Amino acid sequence: MPKVHLVDYVAGNIRSLVNAIEKCGYEVEWIRSPEDVKNADKIILPGVGHFGHCLSSLSSAGYLPAIHEHIASGKPFFGICVGLQALFTGSEEAPSVPGLGLIPTSLRRFSPKNNDGSRKSVPCIGWNDASTLHQQSPSTSSRDLSATGKSFYGLNPTSKYYYVHSYFVPYTPGELEKQGWTVATATYGDQTYVGAVGRGNVLGTQFHPEKSGAAGLRVIKAFLEGRVWSESTATGSSPVVSVSEVNDALPTLDNGANGLTRRIIACLDVRANDSGDLVVTKGDQYDVREKAAGSQVRNLGKPVEMAKRYYTQGADEVTFLNITSFRDCPVADLPMLEILRRTSETVFVPLTIGGGIRDMVDPATNKAISALDVAKLYFASGADKVSIGSDAVLAAEEYYASGKRLSGKTGIETISAAYGGQAVVVSVDPKRVYVSSPSETAHHTVRTAVPDAQGREFVWFACTIKGGRETRDLDVVQLVTAVEAMGAGEILLNAIDRDGQNNGYDLELIGLVKSAVSVPVIASSGAGNPSHFEEVFRKTDVDAALGAGMFHRGEYTVAQVKEHLARAGLLVRPFEE
Numbered sequence: 265m266p267k268v269h270l271v272d273y274v275a276g277n278i279r280s281l282v283n284a285i286e287k288c289g290y291e292v293e294w295i296r297s298p299e300d301v302k303n304a305d306k307i308i309l310p311g312v313g314h315f316g317h318c319l320s321s322l323s324s325a326g327y328l329p330a331i332h333e334h335i336a337s338g339k340p341f342f343g344i345c346v347g348l349q350a351l352f353t354g355s356e357e358a359p360s361v362p363g364l365g366l367i368p369t370s371l372r373r374f375s376p377k378n379n380d381g382s383r384k385s386v387p388c389i390g391w392n393d394a395s396t397l398h399q400q401s402p403s404t405s406s407r408d409l410s411a412t413g414k415s416f417y418g419l420n421p422t423s424k425y426y427y428v429h430s431y432f433v434p435y436t437p438g439e440l441e442k443q444g445w446t447v448a449t450a451t452y453g454d455q456t457y458v459g460a461v462g463r464g465n466v467l468g469t470q471f472h473p474e475k476s477g478a479a480g481l482r483v484i485k486a487f488l489e490g491r492v493w494s495e496s497t498a499t500g501s502s503p504v505v506s507v508s509e510v511n512d513a514l515p516t517l518d519n520g521a522n523g524l525t526r527r528i529i530a531c532l533d534v535r536a537n538d539s540g541d542l543v544v545t546k547g548d549q550y551d552v553r554e555k556a557a558g559s560q561v562r563n564l565g566k567p568v569e570m571a572k573r574y575y576t577q578g579a580d581e582v583t584f585l586n587i588t589s590f591r592d593c594p595v596a597d598l599p600m601l602e603i604l605r606r607t608s609e610t611v612f613v614p615l616t617i618g619g620g621i622r623d624m625v626d627p628a629t630n631k632a633i634s635a636l637d638v639a640k641l642y643f644a645s646g647a648d649k650v651s652i653g654s655d656a657v658l659a660a661e662e663y664y665a666s667g668k669r670l671s672g673k674t675g676i677e678t679i680s681a682a683y684g685g686q687a688v689v690v691s692v693d694p695k696r697v698y699v700s701s702p703s704e705t706a707h708h709t710v711r712t713a714v715p716d717a718q719g720r721e722f723v724w725f726a727c728t729i730k731g732g733r734e735t736r737d738l739d740v741v742q743l744v745t746a747v748e749a750m751g752a753g754e755i756l757l758n759a760i761d762r763d764g765q766n767n768g769y770d771l772e773l774i775g776l777v778k779s780a781v782s783v784p785v786i787a788s789s790g791a792g793n794p795s796h797f798e799e800v801f802r803k804t805d806v807d808a809a810l811g812a813g814m815f816h817r818g819e820y821t822v823a824q825v826k827e828h829l830a831r832a833g834l835l836v837r838p839f840e841e
C-alpha cells in the first residue's frame with residue numbers, strides 16, 4: 265500500500281482521518297519527531313482545537329523548521345482545519361503565537377452578529393461550500409473558475425463540506441491569487457472566507473474532508489494521488505438523495521442557516537438490554553421499557569449497522585447516547601468504545617458520543633479518572649464531539665454557588681481547553697414546570713400556548729440529571745449560559761415532555777434557549793414526521809434538528825426528511841456516493 269505521513273502532535277480525532285486515508289487505499293505512517301519529517305514524502309498536518317496550542321506544540325517540539333523545509337523542497341503538504349490555519353501568519357485566537365507565515369494574512373473570529381443585525385452561531389458548525397474557485401488570470405487579479413468544469417483537488421461546486429471553526433481567513437478578492445494561490449471560498453452570514461487554498465505542492469482546507477462524506481474523500485484521494493486539477497465530478501457523482509436536483513429546480517427561498525445547510529442528525533440511544541447486549545433503544549418521555557408484560561428494554565437494532573444506515577440515507581451527523589452510563593464507568597464500557605471504532609470505519613460524517621463523561625473512580629482499579637480521560641478514550645475511538653449531560657448541570661450549580669467563578673476544573677473546561685469548545689456538546693434534559701404567573705418563581709419563564717390542565721399559562725424548564733430521574737432547581741437558561749461561559753461549543757436540547765411523542769419539537773423551549781446563547785443549538789425530542797423538521801427550521805433559528813424514534817421504527821428515512829425540506833425550499837446537503 266502507498267504511504268502518507270501524518271504529524272502526530274496533538275490530541276483529537278485522528279482516527280477518522282486514518283480511516284478516511286485507508287479507505288482511499290493508502291497506509292498511514294506517523295511522524296513523531298522532526299527527524300521523521302525529513303524521511304516523509306507526502307505529509308498531512310491535521311488540526312483540531314486551538315491555534316495557539318497547535319502552533320506552540322509544533323514549535324516546542326521543533327517541527328516548524330522541518331515543515332518549512334518539507335514545503336520548500338516541493339514535497340506534497342496538506343493542512344486540515346487548524347492545519348490550514350497554520351499556513352498563515354497568525355490568528356486572533358492566540359495573537360502572540362506565530363504561524364508558519366507562508367501566507368501573510370491573519371485569522372479573525374466570527375462575530376455572532378451580521379452587518380444587517382441578524383445573528384449567527386459561533387462556532388460555525390455545519391455543511392457549506394468550498395466551490396467558488398478563484399485563480400489569478402493574466403488580465404484580472406482574480407478569475408472565477410466555477411464555470412470552467414475544472415476541479416481543484418476534486419472539489420465539486422454542488423458538494424457540501426463539513427466545517428467546524430470559530431476563526432476564519434477573510435477572503436479579499438485577488439489578494440491570495442496575486443501570490444499564486446488558488447482559493448475556494450465559503451460564506452457564513454455576512455462573511456466570505458477561505459474554505460480551501462492551494463499552490464504548487466501545498467493544499468489547505470478549513471473544512472474536514474475526513475468528515476465530509478464522499479465529497480471529502482474525493483479531496484483526500486486527489487491529494488494522495490497528486491491530482492491537482494481534473495475534470496469536475498459535478499456531473500459524474502451520483503447523489504443517492506437527489507435533493508440537489510430538487511434544490512436546483514426551486515427558486516432559492518432559503519439561504520440555509522447563514523449559508524449552512526439545514527443539518528439533520530440521527531440519534532441512537534444505546535444501552536445494555538436485559539441479556540447484556542448493547543442495543544439501540546428509544547423511550548417515551550425517557551422510559552425505554554416496553555409497556556407490555558415483562559417490560560423488556562425496547563430493542564430497535566444494532567448500533568453500528570443503524571449508524572451506517574443513517575449515513576447512507578444522508579444523515580449529516582450521527583449521535584450515540586450511552587444512556588445508562590451515569591451508573592457505570594465508561595472506561596469499563598469497552599463495547600461502547602468498540603461501537604465507536606467500528607462506526608468510524610464506515611461513517612464519514614461527525615460522530616458525537618454522550619454518557620458518563622465526568623470525574624469518577626474506576627471500580628476495577630480504584631483509580632481516579634477525570635472527565636478529560638474519559639473524553640480522550642472516546643476521541644481516540646473515533647468520536648468528534650463528546651456530549652455531557654448530568655455533569656454539566658452539577659458544574660453549572662457550582663458556578664452559580666461560587667458567584668459565577670470559573671474553576672477551570674470542570675469536565676467542560678478541561679475538555680474544551682484540550683480539544684476546543686467545538687468538541688464539547690452539552691446535552692440538556694429539561695422538563696416543563698407550570699406556574700400561574702412569572703412572579704411565582706425566580707426562574708426564566710415563557711408564556712405557553714399550551715397551558716396545563718389547571719389552566720396555568722407560564723412555564724419554566726427545569727434541568728434534570730441521571731436521564732431525567734432527578735430534577736434540579738436550575739432552569740435551562742441558567743444552564744446554557746453557564747456552560748457557554750465554561751467553553752461548551754454546542755447545545756443538544758432535548759425535551760422530556762416531547763421525547764418519543766411524535767407531535768413535534770418544543771418550539772417555545774427552543775426559542776428561549778436560542779435567545780440565551782450564541783453557540784449552535786440542536787433541537788431534539790418530538791419529531792414524528794418530516795414536516796416537524798420543516799416547522800422547527802421555519803419557526804425558530806435553530807442550527808440543527810435531531811430525530812430518533814421515527815427513523816428507528818422505519819416510519820421515515822433521513823432521505824425522506826431531506827427531500828421534504830428541499831421541496832419546501834430549504835437548503836439541504838445532497839448525499840453523494
Ligand code: 1PR
Binds near residue numbers: 547587588653730788
Ligand atoms: O448524564 O452525561 O451521563 O449523559 C446521559 C445522556 O443520555 C444524556 O444526553 C441524556 O439525554 C441521555 N439519556 C439518559 N436517559 C435517557 C433515556 O431516554 N432514558 N436519552 C436518555 C435521551 C433523548 C434523545 C432522543 C430524543 C429524540 N434521549 O436522545 O433521542 O428525545 O427522540 P424522538 O425523536 O424519538 O422524540 P450523562
